[in-house]
Amino acid sequence: MSHERATDRGLTTQPDSGPIDGKVRTHRLRLLAIGTAAGAALAVGGILAVTSAMGDDPRPQADGKTSTSPGGDKSSVPQGQEFTPATARAVALLPADSTAEGIETGFEHSALGAASAAVSYWEDFDLRDEAIAREQWTEVTSKDSPETIDRGVSGLVGAPTWGDVPNEGSAVVKAILQRSLNDSGDVVVVWMVCDRLAAGGEGASLEDETTHLILKWEDEDWKVTEEAQYATRAGGPRAYHPDSKLAFSEGWRRVARG
Template sequence: MDTHDRSARKARLTLVGLAVLAAAGLTAGGVVAYSLLGNDDSEKGAAASTATAKPGPSATGSSDGGRMTPEKAKKITLRVPTGQANGVSTGFPHSPSGAISAAVYFWEEYAFLDDQKARQQLEAVVSPDAAGYIDEQISEVRKTREGANLPSSGGTPAGITFTTTVNAVRGKSLTPDGGVVQIWMNYDRYATTPEKPTDDAPLKGEDVDYILKWQNGQWKFTNEPKYWKKRSFPAAYFPDSPYAWDDGWVQVRHAD
């Protein structure tokens, strides 16, 4: 097996293990919905209505051509971070778009295959009230490594580059003032090597979610039971699905 084949195989095995992290790592919840569009940041994410998410049909919206869908709607533009800490972006405003941006930037920057770097990143953004949360996430990183036939501890394999791209988000507020939120994300992940700069079979349409709370002037990640027990699960995300739109899925646009 030549160098190219070994690198490509290792990248593929690694990607196979990534779904473990998405499925087991960071589920969260929400009950009080806030609008992702048309919500002035000065409102600080005040709740607009109360709803519990219900799964919708997974079929696309081809039979509902007149209904709104995520791909028809205006995208939410991510806020530009004003800081960096331990390899992760920080400094997002106290607003719905700020919380969404904090979640998206973190997930796209997260060193999900490097337990030491991941710990440093988590230490920068996890709430001090989230007892054991960092250790739980590092355990998931190590499980993912083992699932990819890598040693349980270590860095990303040399010569492999991973790129995570968030497609859409669904936000819910867990408190009336919008200070604690749940953010679901739908994302794709690609693995490339110098010999193979394109990924012919990436992970597509994966979902992951977080709980974030506004604390000490920053959005912090948490797993506190009083918020965890409020978790809800969204309708399946499809760009052309009216059910996804009705449930709150909105596509994201990265800031220029």
């Protein structure tokens, strides 16, 4: 700024000594404009670097390419709105600290810990042995929602929005969306999109099944609950599609595998 004021003052106080001085003044003004533009570019670059370092940039990290839209030029689209679940960074889930009754337990007390617990529970629930399933549901169910155990064993908890769930097989969760259901963040609904694989390669598998679990932080772990005060607030999100910008805006994220 001091250089700019000095230059301006020089231009307004120095007498015009001829055509050569006029060219010098024009050259100085051009240098000033270039310097100002370069400073602005560096400032913007610094802001973007900080944003990326904080993990707010959802773009894939494999390369510097950006996805293109059928609409062509996206220069007028606000940053972030062009991303989809397929092009954004997938969510890496957290590991459990322990296991009990054949199911992982001991997940971190955080939003990501809740999402990790929901995915792990849903993929590990036994669908073939009712006795094992009951032990698992008993282990991860809130003491304030005992009826959830029977409903879980019978396949009624988190009932998908369409289709019949195979009696056998395992689930593979592909995408999640989570929302807090209270002010403290200790009750969370985790919506999941998964494929239900038929056991032993026999029978039909289901793809893109939508289901959900409500988790409550209780006894130092995330427990499944169906308490009415939370179930009525769980709602249903916008449908998931990996290539949908609206699904990304809603909060759907792919689950990282491997």
